[in-house]
Amino acid sequence: MDFINAIILLLNYIFIPALTYGSQLALGAIFVTLIYGILRFANFATGDMMSFGTMTTILFTWYFQSLGVSLGVLPTALLAIPFGIIFMIFYMLLIDKFVFKYYRHQKSPPVQFAMVSIGVMFVTQAVVRIIIGPADRRFFDGEKFIIKAREFKEMTGLNEGLALKSTQVITIFVTIVLVSLLFWFLNRTKTGKSMKAYSDNEDLALLSGIDPKKIVLVTWIIAGILATIGGALYGLDKSFKPFTYFNNMLPIFAAAIVGGIGNPFGAFLGGYVIAFSEILLTYAYKKFFMYILPESMEPNSLVQLLSTDYKFAVSFSILVIVLIYRPSGIFKGKVL
């Protein structure tokens, strides 16, 4: 019995939260990796683009709520996401036309692109804050829990409760669907394959008749979808605040590089690597050991490797270690 209690404890506090957080990071990381692989620059505006997508989603959610439209137990935001995506893509294409296109034609070095993306970051941040303000916003509605901790305890007679939030299930489900669709697109369709070819060798791809304009367009569309959904899921699960989104850029970068930048599948797994290591290293295992060890050996301290304040520092340290020892990432991405 104690053993099952310990497992439930880990599931409740480590596995499910990490899986949710990892999914949110993974979507962002694929976004970073796609931009890096195809447009060839590190996009420092990632976090703010995600917050822009979330903002449009929130605005539509409010609009639908005011109309009285809802999805019953599901959050209204799910209905608003497609509209948010449209605006996000529109915004991205606008930026590409007025900002990035020029440097692409100039064949500027990646550093210059990165600097330009910082300019875009400032502008996007301003736009988001001017439209919706810097405050913390929750836009979740509908049923909050699928399984409540207390109900679970009564049902199974265990000491530990397992709480399953609906946002967690939605996040994981949507991520799986979206990522499988994306991989299907990249590996099976003609456009997807030509994107890969363009990413591998630009000149060769151009010679074989691939239209670069189309590739760029499709890349931004996919990026828009990923950014909006990733941002909206994060906002549903936690809350929307422009500043947190800007900060989330850092673990997202870490995930993309750890997985091997330029490699979408690596980025996907990188998200989970980062999320799990963050939570595993900062969780206090005292209760866990109390269940599995005999009473005489119970630990006095919290058995916490690092205090939770160092959550971000963990993922960054992993990144630094990966950069030093295996710069191409866990799954071979572009070699630096």
Next chain:
Amino acid sequence: MMVLIFMVGIFQSWNIALSIFNLCLISAVMTMGANIQWGYAGLINFGIMGYTALGGLAAVLISVDPVQEAWRAGGFDILMSLWLIVVMVLVIRFILKRFEKSKIRTYSIAAIIISGILLIRFSAEPGIEAIEAVDPAKTGFLGGFGLPIIFSWIVGALFAGGLAFIVGKVALGLRADYLAIATLLISEIVIAIIKHEDWLTRGVKNVIGLKRPAPYEVDLQTTDWFIKLVEKFNSGKLSVIDNLADRQAALNQLVIEGSSVFVKLCYSGLFLIVVIILLILTQKALYSPWGRMMRAIRDNEEAANAMGKNVVKQHLLIFILGSAIVGIAGAMLVTQDGLFTPGSYRPMRYTFLIWVMVIVGGSGNNFGAILGGFVVWFLWIEAAPISLFLINFFTAGIPETNALKAHLIESVPYFRFLMMGLGLLFIMRYRPKGILPEKIEIK
């Protein structure tokens, strides 16, 4: 630029003008540091925030009086941990030197590091708790050395240089955009440590009331010579007032205003000295054989390498020098504010804004760096009043109660981001070398 600051002095107040001027000077120092790395050597460093914070930490550690009680409570444990760290580093160095590169060596080093960290964590725990328990509302940390705060400017440079040495050893081999990301993340780690190691820095509880190199306003207001000075400066204004009591009241008001202006002027003087010294040194370096070598390395690494220049070593050197200058700026900033708030170090303000300054001012040109620091900081501060004016100007016909207008006026503070972003984008597009481009004279 100076004219603009004078205009602020006349239209808003001299106090605001001087505080903008002081921060412009500090920004100029930071920009010069970043400019040395980017403009001279083409190294991208997004870790400016970390070096700034280390400079600030130096100011705390140098100037605060030691907390005797905390030293007695946990000083021994902390020293033991420091000693353990030194031993760990020495053992690793020894292994690296003595054994051939192999899997076993890598794993054993990893094992040493992990077990060392665990050992330190558990051995230092009681000491840290004891230190943090000592009067947590006021101290709760070890304090510093109780020296004049000016020394911290040098120590801040040393701290930042030391960090840059480690970072440089680790990350300098990376390609430019990876280097940017790596340095950004490392600086976040530094901030995380400063924020949460309360025994060293008081963390988010902040350290306030640091010593000053300049006199205090309150003391000045009771000093005879200062009151006379203010009287003399404002004799024209004062002589208009006939009533003696009114005149005394007016004088008192002027003395209070004057004292804070005077303190700020003292700071400006100190900062100006630093900026001028740094400017002379960097200009000399730029036109020296060393500066030529750096440019050669920047423009063609392989060719410079083929000519027998040690690219790796020079990169590391310039990385350390640039970061040390940023460290000085960090210490200056804390000196001027008189308080150390680890929570306020954010990449937006301390990394990206400085980079906007470098790019806008002109990379590779020291005067450009200073100009960039001034222009961008001035805009950053004055963006809100300027955009408020613009909004009011363009929506003059719309009534005050209009929702859109009210919303715009409410979000005035965020227009500074818009200004910075647009400014950066326009400069990058139409004047990629900055306002004052790099000028190389070959004599």
